[in-house]
Amino acid sequence: MANISNTWAKFISIGKYIGAGLIVYSLISGLLVPLKPGILAVEPVTLDAGKQSVIHVTGYNTHFEEGKELSAFLKFNDGTFLESANNLVRSGKKMDIAFHIPYPLPFPDRVSDAVLVVNSPEDGTMIKPAAVTVRQAVLPVATEMDGVFLKDAGKLHVHDAWSFPYRGILEETIRNIFYHVPLWIAMVVLFVLSVVSSLYFLKTKQEKYDEIAVATTSIGILLGILGLATGAVWAKNTWGQYWSGDIKQSMTAIALLIYFAYFILRSSLEDDVKKYSLSAVYNIFAFVALIPLIFVIPRLTDSLHPGNGGNPALGGEDLDNSMRLVFYPACIGWILLSLWMSDILRRIIRLERSTQND
Amino acid sequence: MTNFVAEDRIMQAIFSLLVKEFTLEWRQKHSFGALLLYVLATIFIVFSVIKNIAPDVWIALFWIIVLFASANASARSFYQESGARQLFYYQLTHSLNFIFSKFLYNFILLFLIGLLTWLGFIFFSKAIVRDYGLFVLTIVLGCLSFSTIFTFISAIANKTPNGSSLMAILSFPLMIPVILTLLKLSAQACRLMQDTGYVKDIIILLSINGMLIGVMIFLFPFVWRD
Structure with a gap:
């Protein structure tokens, strides 16, 4: 004992x-x-198919100004991606992204949530679930929007430095x-x-x-x-x-x-x-x-x-x-x-x- | 053959102790009457204060009244046994027979109280219960848990100088998970919610009871001995 x-x-x-x-x-x-870089806020949250839409993105711990190969996508529920037409970096934490959303969308939903994916070599891939809602009018819209729906978003980058995951809420x-x-x-x-x-x-x-x-x-x-x-x-x-x-x-x-x-x-x-x-x-x-x-x-x-x-x-x-x-x-x-x-x-x-x- | 005889003796001992409990109860009719009056008065006060009772309040008040009446009822079970009489039982029978007879007696008493409270609630307010079978099953399960916890805790509290106040402090925290599950089951019986998984709640209650009875069998000899 x-x-x-x-x-x-x-x-x-x-x-x-x-x-x-x-x-x-x-x-x-x-x-x-x-924390890992993440997307804090997106505004406006409602976009229309058939129009050019610019969304203002606020990042968290992001370095948008250093990004040379920034790319942004909207990912829809059916798994298709829409690449942005133009990315305008305002500062390290602010960026405007323009989307040319064609009409009609490849799926019949009148309203559908989309995930915003921002891919940057510095910050890795940032995802904001249900970032925007895309509306699709019932009556056909005459449009010249040239956005193309893709099957995948290309090569995704990984943030290498030791950091904790960024989670909404x-x-x-x-x-x-x-x-x-x-x-x-x-x-x-x-x-x-x-x-x-x-x-x-x-x-x-x-x-x-x-x-x-x-x-x-x-x-x-x-x-x-x-x-x-x-x-x-x-x-x-x-x-x-x-x-x-x-x-x-x-x-x-x-x-x-x-x-x-x-x-x-x-x-x-x-x-x-x-x-x-x-x-x-x-x-x-x-x-x-x-x-x-x-x-x-x-x-x-x-x-x-x-x-x-x-x-x-x-x-x-x-x-x-x-x-x-x-x-x-x-x-x-x-x-x-x-x-x-x-x-x-x-x-x-x-x-x-x-x-x-x- | 010997095993069979032993089992037979245990059942006989428990049964005769149970009969003893009921005889004692019959001799002290005033205490059972006091209990009934307690329940009746509480129900009367509740429905004088609240005129239009909402179903969820009905269920909550039902279980609170049953809980307090049960606490009162089972607190007596060890108090009426004086120290000398306990020594007598100790020599006479095995401790497990003793606790089991107390437990069974409390269960029957509490089930009666539960049914009577339900009757009182039906008499003074509208009938809310839709699924009678499930509600009776809920009362059975509730009284089973109440009698397990209260019987054991009153055995502990009986050993302390200020037992009756300690009884509430020791047992009510243990009751809360049981009561939460009972509220869910009763809401199901009153069709307040449509939960297909209520069988899960029944299993939870049964397993809580099983565990507590197992622990009671294991621990009661230690309470009893000193």
Whole structure:
């Protein structure tokens, strides 16, 4: 037994430095690495077939003025591309694109959404989904528009420098994944540890397992509050308000209520042995009740969170390799740091109990 | 043969404990009457305050009343057992028989309360439920979850000095996922929404119950022993 606790002490003493280092790394790189260039706004949003249409494009992190081989396309739902007739660069972030949209369109829809694709050697390929709506009149329009529909947009360029994906709505707040999500992961790790030590307590009735359970639960609650706070600040920017009653927000609030109840149960009991075993029992029961709360119901219900209900996801192509380089270290860092914090708390509880007993 | 006899004995023990519960209840008719009066008075207050009730409010109020009545009903289940009497049961029977008889008794009681509340709601307001079978199934599932959680939590809360207030704090957060699912199922039974996936909700409730009953079987001996 002494062997295990020695190994654990060594692990914690090294792990806290690694954890702190990884968190500092994730803070610095997560905040300093720029976003990929993207298209912020397009105006006007309605174009007519059979007319020359000029759209004003505002870019984000773009370098239009350096682009020698800029090309722009409208991509329609049926997969055809229409190349722009003329691109007029105003500045690094502003550009006017003229389209000669012929009449009739190659598909019968009266109204159809089109994706704007801007292809530049400096900035890579930028895409704005549903950027414009193209209208097609019912009556034939006399027209001399010479735009030709193509099957593909030619060679697409890739932005090589280390940068995070540009996503509409999320934009710069995509960085929150490095600070918000690892807190949840570390919290779940701590709650699992706490349940495991509660199980060990019921099995062995050794006081040290109760100390571990209390310490990990306390730090888990702290991480939960931090996760809720970072999420609320992010939600204020993205959803417009701190609290939207989103399923994941509600479930987290309930989870925190359950663990607050755990501490109320503890404080209402005087007798030590009874306190330890009853709170261990409640901890296990509450964790089992939490499983559908955290892992099942949010997946079955629509949520405003990225990745749910058609929102930009944090899996698949949205969590790309450039973000994994920061996200995974941040997760490991927070887990290590929270283990260290709960170990300190466990030692404090240990000291307090031993002084009380003397 | 021995296994069969053992199983038979367990069933017999649970059944006789259940009969004991009902006998006790019958002797204390006033407490069951108080419970009925509690439900009736709450329903009367609710429909005096709200004249034209919207269907979704109807469902929400129904489950809130059933929840609070259930909390009141099942909080008694361990309080009427004094410490000395618990010691007597401890010597007499296995702890699992004891918790199962409590659980079954609470389930039957809560199901009665649920049906009576429904009757009260029909009497005082308009009939909103369209799919009677599904609504009865929802009440069964709801009372199953309520009795699992309340029975176990009242066993824990019974060990503490200020048990009745602690009971609400400990159990209501655990209830919320169950209630959210019940609200969805009831809305389906009232045709407030057309969700073809309501079978999924039934499966969720059943699996929550299954897990909680499993954990209860595992954990109750630890609550019981000290």
